[in-house]
Amino acid sequence: MKIVVIGGTGLIGSNVVKRLRDNGHEVVAASPGTGVNTLTGAGLANALKGAQVVVDVSNSPSFEDQAVMEFFQTSGRNLLAAEVEAGVEHHVALSVVGTDRLPDSGYxxxxVAQEKLIKASKVPYTILRATQFFEFVEGIVKSGADGDAIRLSPALIQPIASDDVAAxxxxxxAGAPLNGTTEVAGPDHFPLDELARKFLASRGDQREVIADVHARYFGSELDDRSLVASDHPRIGPTRFQNWLSRASA
Structure with a gap:
């Protein structure tokens, strides 16, 4: 089966490409660096020729509100139109758990806008919403920096290894379209401030982490449902402490 992975050279995409190739599929790793640009449409038609499946794990280079909206809307429209033209049978997209619960966040x-485009398209689809990656915890900690301390919400988060998301x-x-949304999450729930303390301790960083219920997470205040999966998600096997140990080593 020919599968095109949009964003196929990034953290998740390169992992997905390897897994699919190891399973015997013909895989195209598509990105601006390989001559495929979903924003301009350059290279799309040629990359999608003969493809049965398209996996979209691309991400906006800017998280500024207007820029990220323009990226997902323009990229989504161009990609889905090209898929219809090419006769693609299954569109798989990576999204984020909590997307519809955090309207104050531009990202x-x-x-949400990207998901709406996918659902309105003629292409059969599967949307996978994942919780935040372990690899992004450092960025979350940096976002909470307040002088010499870190100020973060104590709301629950259910982070996951990017490797488990790629799997x-x-x-x-490789399966049939769900024409719906499913979720994948890590095996453990942590208060966000506690997760930050674990991360900092693994780095020997002694900065204080302050629990603040009003601390914003990329623009939004959180509650205990904001960043955790709904009932019966797929659960990745990798625990945060084990990942931290490997990352530190």
């Missing part, structure tokens, strides 16, 4: 509003995407890409 999450843009992901879920590869499985979905």
């Amino acid at each position: 999450f509003r843009a992901k 879920a995407i590869a499985d979905l890409a």
Whole structure:
């Protein structure tokens, strides 16, 4: 089966490409660096020729509100139109758990817009919503920097290893379209401030982490449902402490 992975050279995409190739599929790793640009449409038609499945794990280079909305809307429209033209049978997209629960975040509003485009398209689809990656915890900690301390919400988060997300995407890409949304999450729930303390301790960073219920997470205040999966998600096997140990080593 020919599968095109949009964003196929990034953190998730390169992992998905390897998994699918190891399983015997013909895989195209598509990105601006390989001559495929979903914003301009350059290279799309040629990349999608003969493809049965398209996996979209691309991400906006800017998280500024207007820029990220323009990226997901323009990229989504161009990609889905090209898929219709090419006769693609299954569109698989990576989204984020909590997308529809955090309307104050420009990034999450843009992901909602992307999901709406996918659902309105003629292409059969599967949307996988994932919780935040372990690899992004450092960025979350930096976002909460307040002088010499870190100020973060104590709301629950259910982070996951990017490798486990890639495994879920590869499985979905090889299967039939769900024409719906499914979720994948890590095995453990943590208060966000506690997660930050664990991360900082692994780095020998002694900065204080302050729990603040009003601390915003990329523009939004959180509650205990904001960043955790709904009932019965797929659960990745990698625990945060084990990932931290490997990352530190």
